[in-house]
Amino acid sequence: MIELTTSTDTPSQPPKGGKICIVGGGFMGCVIATMYARHGYQVVLHDPDQAALDSFAERARPIAATYAAEADVEEILGRVTGEPELAAAVSGAFLVHEAVPENLELKQTVFATLDRLCPPDVVLATNTSSLLISDIASKVTHRTRVLGIHYITPAHIVPAVEIIRVEETPDQLVSFARAFVASIDHVGVVCPERPGFLINKIQFAMLTEIYRLVDEGLATREDIDAAVRLSIGPRLALWGPLLTEDLIVSKKTALAVTDSLYHQTGDENFKGRTALRELVDRGDLGAMTGQGWYGFDGAYGDTVEKRDRQLRDLLEWLRDRDGVGELNPR
Structure with a gap:
């Protein structure tokens, strides 16, 4: 039986210029890392594949360029460091944001490892678009520091962000997530975990009917x-x-x-x-x-x-x- 440990040390506000670790250097990890760096955070991008880390700057440059009128692209990219070792990547981070492929077993393994490596006051977030947070955190001891922060593609343009809570999620963590999302000029929309969360549930209700119209040739x-x-x-x-x-x-x-x-x-x-x-x-x-x-x-x-x-x-x-x-x- 996993004991649910509650952390009372979650900060109410994200530390300005603090360290964030992004786990997963693929498409979404690249976008999220660039967004966080744009807003002054020091970002460590973790991926065991060195090629993903080596290609980050090339992939992130067009994303950072959307902010060119407000900030220097190279300055943004300079705030992101690649690190293939997870223990080193998460050291000193106040937030670890997972963005690995949408595979439940993989995410469960990642979160169990993060739970072991990170002190209880470190917030663990997932960018999952479809998996339940409670399933992802099923092997986590300090489960009250886990929640969903789900961006909508293109994440650096679309301001709405789903903040997904589960039954164990304390209000303090939700308030922290709202403040953090606001610090990167996005708007958090809070919803309980359920299939589709909030945005996809609404979006696919419409799309499902549209698919039917197409199928029927109407x-x-x-x-x-x-x-x-x-x-x-x-x-x-x-x-x-x-x-x-x-x-x-x-x-x-x-x-x-x-x-x-x-x-x-x-x-x-x-x-x-x-x-x-x-x-x-x-x-x-x-x-x-x-x-x-x-x-x-x-x-x-x-x-x-x-x-x-x-x-x-x-x-x-x-x-x-x-x-x-x-x-x-x-």
Whole structure:
């Protein structure tokens, strides 16, 4: 039986310029190391494959170049040191971030070794995109210092970061993770461990339905992408799904649509959920009533005017930008 040891020494704030060890010198390890170095941390990149360490600078240079207006590329790369020996790599680190391939046995072995090598106050994070944190940490003694810090590709551009907690994760560690993520100009979104976590669970709910449309030949790839890019996408980019609903539709209508889809398809995923029904029952129908998922101050007409201006400006920017044309997909 593994004893769960709780560390009470987790710092509330990451030490400025402190040492971080990245375990795994592949694609994500390279990106994460570069990001941390960009924000002033001293980074040791560990990989038993010396070739991965030797090629780091070449692979990291284009990533660091995205910050060229703010910092010198060579200065960023100079904060990253390669180290093939794990014990030496983790020595003195306040955070060890694992980014090895998505293989459970490999990650379990890495974390068991890290648990043995690192003092209990060293935070151990995984960048897993699909494996459960509790499974990864199943062989760890000091399990309360383990959590997920999962970046979304391209991680140096996309600001949202999943902070994944398990039942044993103390609030102090979550607060530390939020502060650390903020220190690299990213935004932490906290979620409990569950299949898909938060972002992939939302993303693949949409993609699964899109795959079905393609399989059934109901729409072309161009029409599907245009439908999302020119309707759902801009609204979600501006406001997110729940605030979007508050701004554009009555909760009564939203509930009626979900119930209608459920009755037509029998798919439980379309069944109106408890939280939505409770809002309808209370009369909290969105911006039009001053309260929905969010509360709103001021006149509804003013809110609508601001909503429309923001969406119009973004759509005009998208038309001028022509992101699809720039990528020139075939």
